[in-house]
Amino acid sequence: WPKNARRTEGVLTIAGVDVRDLAQQYGTPLYVYDEDDVRTRAREYAQAFHDGHVHYAGKAFLCTAVARWIHEEGLGLDVCSGGELAVALRAGFPPEKITLHGNNKSVEELDAALTAGVGHIVVDSFEEIARLGHLARRHGTRPKVMVRVTTGVEAHTHEFIATAHDDQKFGFSRGSGAALEAVRRVLALKELELVGLHSHIGSQIFDPDGFEVAAHRLAELLVAIRDEHGVELPELDLGGGYGIAYTTGDEPIDPKTMADSLRDIVARECRAYGLAMPTLTVEPGRAVIGPGGVTVYEVGTVKDVEGIRTYVSVDGGMSDNLRTALYGAEYSCVLASRTSDEGPMLARLVGKHCESGDIVVRDLWLPEDLTAGDLVAVAATGAYCRSMASNYNHVPKPAVVAVRNGRSRVIVRRETPDDLLRLDAEVEG
Ligand code: LLP
Numbered sequence: 001w002p003k004n005a006r007r008t009e010g011v012l013t014i015a016g017v018d019v020r021d022l023a024q025q026y027g028t029p030l031y032v033y034d035e036d037d038v039r040t041r042a043r044e045y046a047q048a049f050h051d052g053h054v055h056y057a058g059k060a061f062l063c064t065a066v067a068r069w070i071h072e073e074g075l076g077l078d079v080c081s082g083g084e085l086a087v088a089l090r091a092g093f094p095p096e097k098i099t100l101h102g103n104n105k106s107v108e109e110l111d112a113a114l115t116a117g118v119g120h121i122v123v124d125s126f127e128e129i130a131r132l133g134h135l136a137r138r139h140g141t142r143p144k145v146m147v148r149v150t151t152g153v154e155a156h157t158h159e160f161i162a163t164a165h166d167d168q169k170f171g172f173s174r175g176s177g178a179a180l181e182a183v184r185r186v187l188a189l190k191e192l193e194l195v196g197l198h199s200h201i202g203s204q205i206f207d208p209d210g211f212e213v214a215a216h217r218l219a220e221l222l223v224a225i226r227d228e229h230g231v232e233l234p235e236l237d238l239g240g241g242y243g244i245a246y247t248t249g250d251e252p253i254d255p256k257t258m259a260d261s262l263r264d265i266v267a268r269e270c271r272a273y274g275l276a277m278p279t280l281t282v283e284p285g286r287a288v289i290g291p292g293g294v295t296v297y298e299v300g301t302v303k304d305v306e307g308i309r310t311y312v313s314v315d316g317g318m319s320d321n322l323r324t325a326l327y328g329a330e331y332s333c334v335l336a337s338r339t340s341d342e343g344p345m346l347a348r349l350v351g352k353h354c355e356s357g358d359i360v361v362r363d364l365w366l367p368e369d370l371t372a373g374d375l376v377a378v379a380a381t382g383a384y385c386r387s388m389a390s391n392y393n394h395v396p397k398p399a400v401v402a403v404r405n406g407r408s409r410v411i412v413r414r415e416t417p418d419d420l421l422r423l424d425a426e427v428e429g
Helices: 019-026 035-048 064-072 082-090 107-116 126-139 178-188 209-229 255-273 323-327 417-421
Strands: 005-008 011-014 030-034 053-057 076-079 098-100 120-123 144-150 193-198 235-237 279-282 293-305 309-314 333-335 344-350 359-367 375-378 399-404 407-412
Touching: 011 019, 019 030, 019 293, 019 375, 019 399, 019 407, 030 035, 030 407, 035 053, 035 064, 035 255, 035 399, 064 076, 064 082, 064 407, 076 082, 082 098, 082 107, 098 107, 107 126, 120 126, 126 178, 144 178, 144 209, 178 193, 178 209, 193 209, 209 235, 209 255, 255 279, 309 359, 323 359, 333 359, 359 375
Parallel strands: 030 399, 053 076, 053 279, 076 098, 098 120, 120 144, 144 193, 193 235, 235 279, 309 344
Antiparallel strands: 005 011, 030 293, 293 309, 293 375, 333 375, 344 359, 399 407
């Protein structure tokens, strides 16, 4: 739950704002962000990695307001598409603090990044190295480039969000020698300035071991590069992936412990190989924005499926939170609009979509007198929920509201059916 969430007599308030008032004013489903929670976490990472750089991974959730918060708290930003770049630039984010990622950036996206003058571009394929060299020549610029390395680390997380084992689409594998070949090709292009290596081992990770192995393997590569080319690359980007608590069983690593451990690992490796300590960059997304976000839904139907469980249907579902359906993600949820003296019933919180996999919370306990019109709140939906939202079944995306010091404001307005119809080519009338 967000740092400023409280529950008094069953009623949830966030930063002093009653969720019943929020539902009344803005409708449901509603994404609510505790602005101070997000800012504090951003600041904690910036302070913990004070001698390096923290780039917030915008894919977790980005809009103009969030880009501003991130900038004001002193972080840089990772974007992985032209769309995310456009949001950042619209927000006035300094381009030199932006890194562009992506395993298949289009020519338009690379062009936009060069025009804006982004700080770093992380190259991910041989085609891209050639393409970027060509474009940089045309632009008359010399972008700073990092080579994304697949370190072969098996991160202990869901298969879909692990990104450093060999059999997947990202980066250049270390084991096959592709990473060193990529370095050779970048160095051969005078239009590109190779500044470092990048690795991201996966997401929702609690165990620092994977980062340790990745850092070790990157240090070995830095040595190989020094030996072959006589250059010591000054930067190392270790990606993001720090896990957050979705349920009580999850134990996140705090930013300072994470920073100290990563710094120690890299320093030890560099000492062992006689390398200067590179500047470290990390890219937390979820750990910055996830815990501060809550989704508020209104209950529509409560269906007791005799002897099995009770299905509680809310007015959103897999269109505003795909994570349960896609990864089997777990969430915590409470009745947020009143207190209840009734005993708990085993429930499944489901959405309104035409699909039985449309589950928000698979198993949870809710009071037996739960009824239509009650509000429920799902915690830790700040990351990868709005950003992966869809319009499945032509359901408009919910509004996003920020709360702070007893006040609320819309930071992304709710879609309307007209917003969706606007793109149809043959609307009559
Ligand atoms: N850097 C790179 C290069 C990444 O690919 C990612 C995430 C991050 C940083 C940030 O990872 P974070 O700190 O947020 O874990 N949709 C999935 C997560 C996919 C993450 C993809 N890359 C989910 O909902 O769990």
